[in-house]
Amino acid sequence: MVEYLGIIFAVGFAAVVLAPLLLLYRYLPPGPLADKDKTDYDRDKESTYECGVEPTGDARNRFSVKFFLVAMIFVVFDIEGVFILPWAIMFKKLGIFGFVEMMIFVGVLTVGLAYVWKKGALEW
Amino acid sequence: MDIKFYIACILPELLLSATAAVILIYELTELKSERVEIAPLAIVGLICVLFTIIYQAPMGEARAFWDSIVIDDYSRYFKILFTVIGILVILTSHAFDKKENRFRGEYYLMILSSMLGMFTLVSSTDIIMIYLSIELISLPSYVLAGYDKQSREGSEGALKYLLYGALSSGLMLFGLSYIYGIGGSTNLLEIRANFDVLAPSGIILLVSFILVFAGFGYKIAAAPFHMWSPDVYQAAPTPITMFFSAAPKAAGFAALTRICYLVFTAPTSPEGGIAAAAIRGADWPTLIMVVSALTMTIGNLSALWQNNVKRLLAFSSIAHAGYMLMGLSVVSELGVKSIMFYLGVYALMNIGAFAGVAALETGAGIKTVDEYKGAIGRAPWLVIGFTICLFSLVGLPPLAGFIGKFYLFAAVVKKGVYWLALVGVINSVIGLYYYVRVVRAMVLDKGENITKMEVPVAYYVVMACTVAPVMVLGIYWSPLIDWIDASLKLAGM
Numbered sequence: 362m363v364e365y366l367g368i369i370f371a372v373g374f375a376a377v378v379l380a381p382l383l384l385l386y387r388y389l390p391p392g393p394l395a396d397k398d399k400t401d402y403d404r405d406k407e408s409t410y411e412c413g414v415e416p417t418g419d420a421r422n423r424f425s426v427k428f429f430l431v432a433m434i435f436v437v438f439d440i441e442g443v444f445i446l447p448w449a450i451m452f453k454k455l456g457i458f459g460f461v462e463m464m465i466f467v468g469v470l471t472v473g474l475a476y477v478w479k480k481g482a483l484e485w
Numbered sequence: 486m487d488i489k490f491y492i493a494c495i496l497p498e499l500l501l502s503a504t505a506a507v508i509l510i511y512e513l514t515e516l517k518s519e520r521v522e523i524a525p526l527a528i529v530g531l532i533c534v535l536f537t538i539i540y541q542a543p544m545g546e547a548r549a550f551w552d553s554i555v556i557d558d559y560s561r562y563f564k565i566l567f568t569v570i571g572i573l574v575i576l577t578s579h580a581f582d583k584k585e586n587r588f589r590g591e592y593y594l595m596i597l598s599s600m601l602g603m604f605t606l607v608s609s610t611d612i613i614m615i616y617l618s619i620e621l622i623s624l625p626s627y628v629l630a631g632y633d634k635q636s637r638e639g640s641e642g643a644l645k646y647l648l649y650g651a652l653s654s655g656l657m658l659f660g661l662s663y664i665y666g667i668g669g670s671t672n673l674l675e676i677r678a679n680f681d682v683l684a685p686s687g688i689i690l691l692v693s694f695i696l697v698f699a700g701f702g703y704k705i706a707a708a709p710f711h712m713w714s715p716d717v718y719q720a721a722p723t724p725i726t727m728f729f730s731a732a733p734k735a736a737g738f739a740a741l742t743r744i745c746y747l748v749f750t751a752p753t754s755p756e757g758g759i760a761a762a763a764i765r766g767a768d769w770p771t772l773i774m775v776v777s778a779l780t781m782t783i784g785n786l787s788a789l790w791q792n793n794v795k796r797l798l799a800f801s802s803i804a805h806a807g808y809m810l811m812g813l814s815v816v817s818e819l820g821v822k823s824i825m826f827y828l829g830v831y832a833l834m835n836i837g838a839f840a841g842v843a844a845l846e847t848g849a850g851i852k853t854v855d856e857y858k859g860a861i862g863r864a865p866w867l868v869i870g871f872t873i874c875l876f877s878l879v880g881l882p883p884l885a886g887f888i889g890k891f892y893l894f895a896a897v898v899k900k901g902v903y904w905l906a907l908v909g910v911i912n913s914v915i916g917l918y919y920y921v922r923v924v925r926a927m928v929l930d931k932g933e934n935i936t937k938m939e940v941p942v943a944y945y946v947v948m949a950c951t952v953a954p955v956m957v958l959g960i961y962w963s964p965l966i967d968w969i970d971a972s973l974k975l976a977g978m
Contacts, residue, residue: 458488472506479513 430482441470494549494556497537497564498604504530505597512590520586523593524579528572530597535568546976552672553611558972559825563607563739566829570731571600573836573947578724580943581843592632595625596728603736610747610977612661612671615740619657619704622733623650629728630721642720649703649713657700663693664748673747674977680765681751691767694749698773701744704737707810708780711803715787718799723846726795727839730802731832738809738824745769747977750816757978759818773814774905780807781912788919792853794842797919798835801878804916805831811909812893815900818973823892825969830885830958834877837951840944841871848938854923859932864940868927870948875920877955880913885958 409416448455448463455462477483492499507530508523515521538561546557574596582588602621609615627650631643667685668676703710718726749769750762764770784804791797809831812824844867845851845860861868877886890913897906958965 469506472509476509476513479516 427482427485434477434482437473438470441467490547491549493541493544494547494554496541497534498601500530500534500537501597501601501604504534505594505601508590508594508597512594515590521589523588523590524575527575527593527597531568531572531575535565535572538564538568546974548610548976552674553614554605554608555610555976556608557974557976559739559743559975560607562825562969562972563735563828564604566735566832567600567603567732570728570735570832570836571596573840573950574724574728574732576943576947577727577836577840577843578722580941580947581722581724581847583941584847587633592629595629595632599625599629599728600732603732606736607739607743609740610673610743612665612673615744616654616658616661619654619700619740622704622736623654626650626729626733629725630717632725633722636720638720639722642717645713646717649710653700653703653710656696660693660696660698660700663689663696667693668748673744677747677977680748685766687766687768690749690765691769691772694767694769695772697744698741698769698776701737701741702776705734705741705806705809706803707776707806708783708803709776711780711783711806714803715791715796715799718802719793719796723795723839723843726799727836727843730798730835730839734802734806735828735832738813738828742813742821742824743975745813746816746821746975752978759821759973759975759978762816762978764816770814770816773810774902777807777810777814778905778908780804780810781909782807785912785915785919789915791919792855794852794854794857794923795839797854797923798838798842801916801920802835804912805835805878807912808890808893808909811897811905814905815896815902817896817900819892819896819899821975822966822969822973823889823896825972826892826962826966827889829965829969830877830889830955833951834874834884834886834955837870837874837948837955838878840947840951841867841874844940844944844948845871845938848940849934849936854926857923857926857932858930859935860927860938862932862935863938867938867940867944867948870945870952872924872928873952874955875924877959879917879920883956883959885955885962888959888962 409420444466445463448459452459504527508526511523511526512521541556542558542561544556546555548555575593578588578592578596599622602618602623602625605614606618606622609618627643627647630646631640633639664676665671667683667689668679669683670676670679699710702708703713706714718729721729746759746762749765749767751765752761753763754761781804784800784802784807788797788800788804791800805827809824809827812820812827814820844864845857848864849856849860851857851860873884877884880886880890890909894906894909897909
């Protein structure tokens with residue numbers, strides 16, 4: 362039990378220090394009901410910072426789904442790369458068995474790449 | 486490292502992957518065509534897989550890939566069940582899609598991928614393999630649930646399924662990590678041997694059991710992890726609902742039973758086996774008994790209020806998972822036997838019921854119990870088959886559902902847990918009301934629309950393939966139970 366004393370201290374410190382901070386943050390500043398008492402100075406304090414320039418418009422934009430597709434495909438082929446790298450290091454030791462096994466792995470993923478290609482997910 | 490031996494071990498899985506690859510490539514060559522006929526290809530592939538599994542039978546028990554996969558009779562039974570479910574689901578999908586041509590290659594690919602995950606799940610005895618297989622089952626299921634991109638309901642159901650699934654996978658992984666921590670290995674067989682030496686404390690076993698059960702309970706739709714089930718069943722295309730209600734449930738139960746017996750029971754006699762399994766440390770059977778009672782009650786009581794037939798059958802699936810959990814909570818051979826038997830007949834009768842729902846939906850677009858009124862005049866043989874499946878779901882003799890429930894109750898009563906048997910019986914009686922409500926609407930009530938429905942032949946084939954066994958097994962069930970008796974060998978027990 363005494364091994365966990367450090368963890369208990371860390372969790373306890375976080376709870377004891379951060380919880381009051383969060384509570385203060387929530388209850389001290391003027392809440393939404395104080396809107397009518399807000400001066401322009403207060404409203405400026407809460408607006409976004411744009412390097413001194415007046416912020417224009419909303420930061421929310423629609424973006425094309427092709428970014429999401431590319432990111433998803435990247436993750437899959439990156440993991441493939443992660444598997445190929447250690448194999449490449451131990452290539453000689455793994456012999457012909459390791460070679461054929463990795464070729465089967467890459468082959469399966471190539472079928473996936475062919476699918477992605479033909480379906481047009483790589484069209485930019 | 487005998488390659489021929491390993492290939493012989495995973496031949497069904499290899500063939501299933503090959504079928505999936507062929508379907509993928511065929512879909513790529515048919516991108517421009519209006520309708521792509523993949524169903525016959527998939528069915529031929531699945532029949533080959535079935536032959537492979539039967540051909541593998543003389544191998545007995547085999548362990549492959551550093552004991553992470555085990556090929557035994559127990560897994561063979563479930564693999565054959567999954568293949569049969571897959572063939573029936575693909576037949577239904579083919580008929581369901583005749584007019585709209587929405588189900589392209591990816592649909593069948595997803596079904597086969599999910600089935601591949603189920604194949605590996607029932608064979609796996611390694612923690613990482615179990616988690617991988619569950620994810621392989623779940624991820625295509627999320628896609629399949631939301632396959633109809635035009636339907637908002639479908640997308641909502643798929644998102645709910647995904648979020649629930651992600652959460653419960655995380656919980657299950659946490660529990661499995663605890664088991665790894667105490668057991669010292671990711672291999673369940675080694676963990677079992679280590680537990681005999683280490684004698685872990687009850688609390689850690691109970692906590693890890695609860696977490697692991699959270700993951701599996703979500704898959705089998707047991708309370709309190711069941712709320713995704715009605716929404717997903719209603720929102721998914723009906724053949725997919727048919728698939729969800731039968732296959733992942735069976736896979737989840739198979740894996741849950743294997744984990745419970747391998748990790749959470751201790752052998753009491755040298756030759757082992759399920760009969761000589763005693764509870765290790767934590768009193769998890771009582772927990773499962775409570776969950777089972779809760780599941781049955783919630784499932785049956787909620788189904789009373791449903792009008793949408795798919796939602797009603799979803800709640801009935803939840804209730805049936807509750808009945809099957811009764812078989813898991815009694816740590817005995819009869820318990821496992823009853824689960825395996827009930828899963829077999831439950832898959833058949835559920836597929837029959839959903840085939841009826843799918844046929845009525847494509848034939849006349851009717852989805853609620855009120856719209857079902859007078860359906861017997863419009864498609865008589867279909868409604869008769871549907872009625873038989875519904876009566877079997879109630880558990881009325883002389884249909885297979887009664888025999889299944891009889892085995893479950895026998896297992897519970899033999900153990901002496903009379904309160905659970907009582908809850909089960911009361912729930913069966915409550916269940917009678919909502920099943921018969923559907924039957925009454927179809928058979929006895931007069932509907933406004935009396936035009937004859939056009940029902941494709943494939944639905945009749947699926948109906949016949951499920952209703953015939955349901956009727957025969959109700960009277961002559963010894964072939965199935967003998968097969969299960971022979972398959973009752975869990976590797977490592």
